[in-house]
Structures are given as structure tokens and as C-alpha cells.
Amino acid sequence: MKKYIFIKIFLSYVILALSFLFAEENKDFKPARLTGDNIFELPAEFDSLSLVIVKVKAELTDSGEIIRKEIISEPSPLDKTVKEMTNELNFIPAFQGETPVTSELIFELKFYSKSFTQTEQLEQASTNLSDTLSITALKDSVYKLKNDLWHQEDNAVFIAPNLILKENYNYYSDPLYTDYAIRKFGFLENVAPFAEHLQFRTNYPFHHADYSANLLSFEPYEYAFPVTFTDTDLGIGDVNMQHSLVRIRKNELFDVKNLYVSFGFLGSEGSFPKHKNTNSSTDLDLYMSYKNAGGKYQISYKNHRSDLNGLNLGEQYALHYDWASVKQDEFIAGWENKYFYLKYKQNIYDADMINSDKEEIALNLKKEKNTGLIGKKFSFAETVFDISVQHEFNGETGGVFIFRTELSKADFGINLWIINKDKNSFSFESGYSLNQNFRPFLKSEYLNNEPIEYYNNSPLQKIKLSSSLNKSGAGIDFKNDMLAAKIFMGFWTDKTDKSIHYQTGIDDLGKKFNYFFAEWQANYKFKILLFDGNWINSGTLLLENIETLPYINWKTHLKFIWNLRHHNFLTAGIIYQYGGIDYRNIYFNNIFDESYSLDSYISLQITRQFRINLEGYNLLNRDYILSRPAWLNHVNFSIEWLFLN
Known part of the structure; x- marks a missing residue:
């Protein structure tokens, strides 16, 4: 016994x-949640019913997007409607500690008829509101937004395929061509006379960024709660580098339901090699929206003031002017309903080009652009449409057409954008999911780059550069719990023209480049002892033939995270970027040296609202990076803080 x-x-x-x-x-595991109302009015054809409750099981990604969905309640006449509606719902992903993870979620959607009594409606709505605005839901929503902001900041160099150097909130990219366009709030941006990375810099800290099919899109973050969300980033460092970033977001401003406002301010300065002046700039970003039965109304204002080195200008100016004083004001107003949206944008810029040796204004560029936009973004079943047309008054007409659909395991997508007749892109992709892990696909991309014109040491010798790029091939997507990878390979054709215009005639130095290419992106998650690891890789390889060395652009980010419990984390990592000599630059004798850089960082997160960062730049002591003068190794220090009020 x-x-x-x-x-x-x-x-x-x-x-x-x-x-x-x-x-x-x-x-430390927190399950996924549905945000917003889950109560809807029954469609008119089903008004004879009083209340219908549909239960759905969904698989969510670590960003809160639905991968798969299944109705698990008894069949009802609303099942088709529910499948379409789930694409419009918003979810907070599950979290393991501070890390968002994939998960399954079971939730209910409730539909009531107009005959459903007001008392019953209020009881249902009260229950739902209590769930949605619970402290847990509020915290999850707030910290998801904070994580999104910090994640976007930490991975800035990986948002687009070209090499992007980052120091504080200064960004620099490839010196000759940037093979993508920028879209903000639906408007395609013709960024001339500024380089793309200046527009990247003035929008990236304030808005959500997404890259797909040669298009870098910025959309506003929408914050759902009346509690004021304020976060700051203050930093100082060597070579006079310092910055101050403040972002404030609030819904139900002045207790007005659905009146949302966000405000951002970024001030930064620093000195740069071979320039005696200090690089300084301020950016102010204001966004407001209001929703009622008549639709959604939006207002946005951006103010940029800077004294910058000429590398922030387009190449046609950067080659001749080494300093610029820039003023830019942008105003956007929009209205949308369930059928379409209408928007208007006014963009005013004034730039003084300066040669520092003469210390006088050599050229002034001043222009006002007024652009109208009409479009619609909608989805039904497994299909997404995004269509818009914009017209600059007394100027260019362009637009966007994006179409994606899924049929069983097959998918197909088309992406088309046109800024003008010289800058446009078309691509399509079709894939088939063999299972949950493997998806082979076919893909083709075509891109026209707008010509660059400049004078070469003499007003009598004008040079014009243009490029047309085509990539076609096949690839495969792979995804499991530890690895997400994509490889795309095929044939790369670039028709690049260089013409020199003299008084007596034109010399045409055009050339057609043909390469085998491979592009890859990979994100590998692992665990070593006490550390969670993350290794991100992306790059491009071009090979002309087996007898020549390939051109390679490669960037990698290796990160280690030590979970200290109670939402405290110690994070350390390195970022390495390598850019082989660009074939365009070799042919046209513009740039001769390969480029590589190594940066590192260590950060300590204290609770979910405070982070201290120490960053080391140019650890390899390169004099030039991306053909730009660079300081030798140096460090920056910053503090980030989230406030809730």
C-alpha cells in the first residue's frame, strides 16, 4: 500500500x-485578437432572420494577416459574405514575449436584422465594446504599433532591394539609378530634382512602408484608441551627429468619435567628409482623418527644410553642385467612400544649388505641382484590386493598376505603374502552392528609368543617360516556422543609352547588357543557448559568362536577442552591405570602386516602453561607401521612449 x-x-x-x-x-504567450466591432447589420435579403452568428477559424501571420480561413459553425446563407468580409478585418497577432508569432484564432461574427430590438443590439454592442476596449486589447494594440515602428526603423536597409546606407535618420542609396518608384497616400511621386533617398528619409520615420514590384508605398499608421500615443527618439554621436524625433498619435480628438490625428517632428544635423558645412534638416509631418456615414476625410501636410550636401540631389545636379538649401511643402486632401476615393496634392519646392568653393548660389530651382487623383482599392473573395489615375495640372498623367487573385492553390498578380512616358514599370507573377511550405512561380518585370541630363564641364556638352531594364525567370518561395526564403533567377537585359550632345552633333554610346541573374531574400530564425537569433539576407548576382567575375550586391543582418524576462531584452547585431562595381558605371566611367560597409549595434530594452541604443558605423574604415565620402569608424548613442497618456 x-x-x-x-x-x-x-x-x-x-x-x-x-x-x-x-x-x-x-x-509570456499572448493569443491573437480581433480588433474593432464584430457586429454587423444583415444584408437586406436576409432581413427576415433576427440574429446570425458565424464562427471562423483563421491562421494568422506574425503581422496579423490572414493566411487561411475556415468557417467552423453550422452552414448559413452568410458564409460567402463572411469569407469576403474577413479580408477587411484587422487583427493583432499573437506574441511570444515581445516577438509576434504565427497562430490560429477562432472568432465570431454577429449579424442582426433591423427588426432586432434596440435593447438586444445595445446588449450585444456593449459586450463587444467591453471586450475590444479592455486593458489587454488596448495594451496589445499600443505595443503592436510600437513594435511596428521599431521594427521598421531597425530594418530600414532591407525595405527596398538596392543598397541603402543608414546613419541615424540619414539615408543614402545607389548613386546612379534607383530602380523603383515612390508612392505616398496613393500618389506616385516624381521626386526630381531630389534623389529618391531624400523622399525616403522625409516619409519613412512617419508612415508605414511597404515594397512590392518596384514600388515603395507609404501609407499612414491608423491608431484606434483615444489614449495618446507618444514616442521619442533622441540621439547624439561623433562627427556632430545628433537627432530628435517626436511622434504623437491620438484618436477621438476633442472627444469626437473617429477623429484621428498624428503629428511628427524630426530634426537632425551632422557633418560630412570633404564638406566644411554642417548637414542639417527639419521635417514636420501632420496627418488627420475623420470617418462618418459620408465616408472618410483625410488631410496631410509635410514641411521640409534643410541645408544638405549635393548627394541628396538627383544625379544631374549632384555631379555639379556640392551643396543645396532646400525648402519643400506638401499638402494632401482626400475623401473616400465605399465606391472610390478623390485626392488632391500640392507640392512646392525651392532649391538653391551652391558650389562651396565660390559660396554663392549657382542655380535656383523653384516649382509648384498640383495633382489630382481618383481611384479605388477593394477586395472580394481572394481577389485584390488597386486602381488609380493621377494628373498633374499642366503636366503629366500617370496611374497604378494592381491585381492579385488566388484560385485554390494557384495565384496570379499584375502590377503596373506609370509616372510619365519615361518612368514606368510593368510586372506579373504567377505561382502555385504545392503545400504549406513550397510555392514555385514565374515572374517578369519591365522598368523604364527617367533620363538623366547634365552638362559635362562645359555648357556646350550635354550628356543624357537612360535605361530600360527587363528581368524574366522562375523562382520558389519556401516558408516554415524557422525559415522564410525566396529565390528568383533568369535573364536580365538592360538597354542603357548615353548620348553626348555637341553643337556639331550627337555621339551615341548606347549598350545592351545581357546577364544571367539570381535574386534572393531569406529570413532565418534560430536559438543558441540563451539567445534568440535572426539572420536576414538579400542580394542580387549578375553573371555575363563563365569567364567573367559576377557583379554582386549583398546585404545581411545578424541579430541576437536575450530575453531578460518582464519585457526586458538585450539585443546585439551587425549589418554588412557589399556592392560590386555597377556595370552601368563601369561602361560610362562614372564610378570605379566597389563598396562595402560594416555597422554594428547593441540595444537594451527596459520594459516595453524604453530602449537604449549604441551604434557603431563604418567599422571597416572605408574612405568611400557607395562612391560617397565616408567618416572612419564612429559611434552614435540614442534613447527611445514610449509615453501613454
Whole structure:
């Protein structure tokens, strides 16, 4: 008898120990949640019903997007409607500690008829509102936004395929061509006379960025709660580098339901090699929106003032002017309903080009652009449309057409954007999911780059550069719990023209480049001892033939995270970028040297609202990076803080 008692006691301790271990492993796990209302009015054809409740099981990504969905309640006449509606719902992903993870979520959608009594409606709505605005939901929403902002900041160099150097909130990219366009709030941006990375810099800290099919899009973050969300980033460093970033977001401003406002301010300065002046700039970003039965109304204002080195200008100016004083004001107003949206944008810029040796204004560029936009973005079943047309008054007409659809395991997508007749892109992609992990695909991209014109040491010798790029081939997507990877390979054709215009005639130095290419992106998650790891890779390889060396652009980010419990984390990492000599630059004798850089950082997160960062730049002591003068190794220090009020 005592023997059996001992066995029972022993088994009880084993079960208790296992339960404790399991609880320790999962105590920081927070399940996914549906945000917003889950109560809707029944369509008119079903008004004879009083209340219909549909239960859905969905698989969510670590960004809160639905991968798969399944209706698990009894069949109802609303099942088709529910499948379409789920594409419009917003979810907060599950979290393991501070890390968002994929998960499954079961939720209910409730539909009531107009005959459903007001008391019953209020009871249902009150229950739903209590769930949605609970402290847990509020915290999850706030910290998801904070994580999104910090994640976008930490991975800035990976948002687009070209090499992007980052120091504080200064960004620099490839010196000759940037093979993508920028779209903000639906408007395609013709950024001339500024380089793309200046527009990248003035929008990236304030708005959500997404890259797809040669298009870098910025859209406003929407914050759903009346609690004021304020975050700051203050930094100082060597070579006079310093910055101050403040972002404030609030819904239900002045207690007006659905009146949302966000405000951002960024001030930065720093000195640059071979320039005696200090690089300084200020950016002010204001966005407001209001929703009612008549639709959604939006207003946006951006103010940029800077004294910058000429590398922030387009190449046709950067080659001749090494300093610029820039003023830019942008105003956007828009209205949208369930059928379409209408928007208007006014962009005014004034830029003084300066040669520092003469310290006088050599050229002034001043222009006002007024642009109208009409379009619609909608989805039904497994299909997404994004269509818009814009027209600059007394100027250019362009637009966007994006179409994606899924049929069972097959998918197909088309992306077309046109800024003008010289700058446009078309691409399509078609894939088939063999299972949850593998998706082979076919893809083709075509891109026209707007010509660059400049004078070469003499007003009598004008040079014009243009490029048309085509990439076609096949690839494969792979995804599991540890690795997400994509490789695309095929044939790369670039028709690049260089013409020199003299008074007596034109010399045409055009050339057609043909390469085999491979592009890849990979994100690998791993664990070593106490550290969670993340290794991000992306790059492009071009090979003319087996007898020549390939051109390679490659960037990698290796990150280690030590979870110190109670939302405290110690993070360290390195970012390495390598840019082989660009074939366009070799042919036209513009740039001769390969480029590579190594940066590192260490950060300490204290609770979910405070982070201290120490960053080291140019650890390899390169004099030039991306053909631009660079300071030798130096460090920057910054503090980020989230306030809730």
C-alpha cells in the first residue's frame, strides 16, 4: 500500500514539475485578437432572420494577416459574405514575449436584422465594446504599433532591394539609378530634382512602408484608441551627429468619435567628409482623418527644410553642385467612400544649388505641382484590386493598376505603374502552392528609368543617360516556422543609352547588357543557448559568362536577442552591405570602386516602453561607401521612449 502511495506522490510531483515548466514556457504567450466591432447589420435579403452568428477559424501571420480561413459553425446563407468580409478585418497577432508569432484564432461574427430590438443590439454592442476596449486589447494594440515602428526603423536597409546606407535618420542609396518608384497616400511621386533617398528619409520615420514590384508605398499608421500615443527618439554621436524625433498619435480628438490625428517632428544635423558645412534638416509631418456615414476625410501636410550636401540631389545636379538649401511643402486632401476615393496634392519646392568653393548660389530651382487623383482599392473573395489615375495640372498623367487573385492553390498578380512616358514599370507573377511550405512561380518585370541630363564641364556638352531594364525567370518561395526564403533567377537585359550632345552633333554610346541573374531574400530564425537569433539576407548576382567575375550586391543582418524576462531584452547585431562595381558605371566611367560597409549595434530594452541604443558605423574604415565620402569608424548613442497618456 505504501508503495502505491509513494508512486502516486512521485507521479504527482512529476506532473506538477511538467506543468510548471510548460507554464514557464508559455506564460509570456499572448493569443491573437480581433480588433474593432464584430457586429454587423444583415444584408437586406436576409432581413427576415433576427440574429446570425458565424464562427471562423483563421491562421494568422506574425503581422496579423490572414493566411487561411475556415468557417467552423453550422452552414448559413452568410458564409460567402463572411469569407469576403474577413479580408477587411484587422487583427493583432499573437506574441511570444515581445516577438509576434504565427497562430490560429477562432472568432465570431454577429449579424442582426433591423427588426432586432434596440435593447438586444445595445446588449450585444456593449459586450463587444467591453471586450475590444479592455486593458489587454488596448495594451496589445499600443505595443503592436510600437513594435511596428521599431521594427521598421531597425530594418530600414532591407525595405527596398538596392543598397541603402543608414546613419541615424540619414539615408543614402545607389548613386546612379534607383530602380523603383515612390508612392505616398496613393500618389506616385516624381521626386526630381531630389534623389529618391531624400523622399525616403522625409516619409519613412512617419508612415508605414511597404515594397512590392518596384514600388515603395507609404501609407499612414491608423491608431484606434483615444489614449495618446507618444514616442521619442533622441540621439547624439561623433562627427556632430545628433537627432530628435517626436511622434504623437491620438484618436477621438476633442472627444469626437473617429477623429484621428498624428503629428511628427524630426530634426537632425551632422557633418560630412570633404564638406566644411554642417548637414542639417527639419521635417514636420501632420496627418488627420475623420470617418462618418459620408465616408472618410483625410488631410496631410509635410514641411521640409534643410541645408544638405549635393548627394541628396538627383544625379544631374549632384555631379555639379556640392551643396543645396532646400525648402519643400506638401499638402494632401482626400475623401473616400465605399465606391472610390478623390485626392488632391500640392507640392512646392525651392532649391538653391551652391558650389562651396565660390559660396554663392549657382542655380535656383523653384516649382509648384498640383495633382489630382481618383481611384479605388477593394477586395472580394481572394481577389485584390488597386486602381488609380493621377494628373498633374499642366503636366503629366500617370496611374497604378494592381491585381492579385488566388484560385485554390494557384495565384496570379499584375502590377503596373506609370509616372510619365519615361518612368514606368510593368510586372506579373504567377505561382502555385504545392503545400504549406513550397510555392514555385514565374515572374517578369519591365522598368523604364527617367533620363538623366547634365552638362559635362562645359555648357556646350550635354550628356543624357537612360535605361530600360527587363528581368524574366522562375523562382520558389519556401516558408516554415524557422525559415522564410525566396529565390528568383533568369535573364536580365538592360538597354542603357548615353548620348553626348555637341553643337556639331550627337555621339551615341548606347549598350545592351545581357546577364544571367539570381535574386534572393531569406529570413532565418534560430536559438543558441540563451539567445534568440535572426539572420536576414538579400542580394542580387549578375553573371555575363563563365569567364567573367559576377557583379554582386549583398546585404545581411545578424541579430541576437536575450530575453531578460518582464519585457526586458538585450539585443546585439551587425549589418554588412557589399556592392560590386555597377556595370552601368563601369561602361560610362562614372564610378570605379566597389563598396562595402560594416555597422554594428547593441540595444537594451527596459520594459516595453524604453530602449537604449549604441551604434557603431563604418567599422571597416572605408574612405568611400557607395562612391560617397565616408567618416572612419564612429559611434552614435540614442534613447527611445514610449509615453501613454
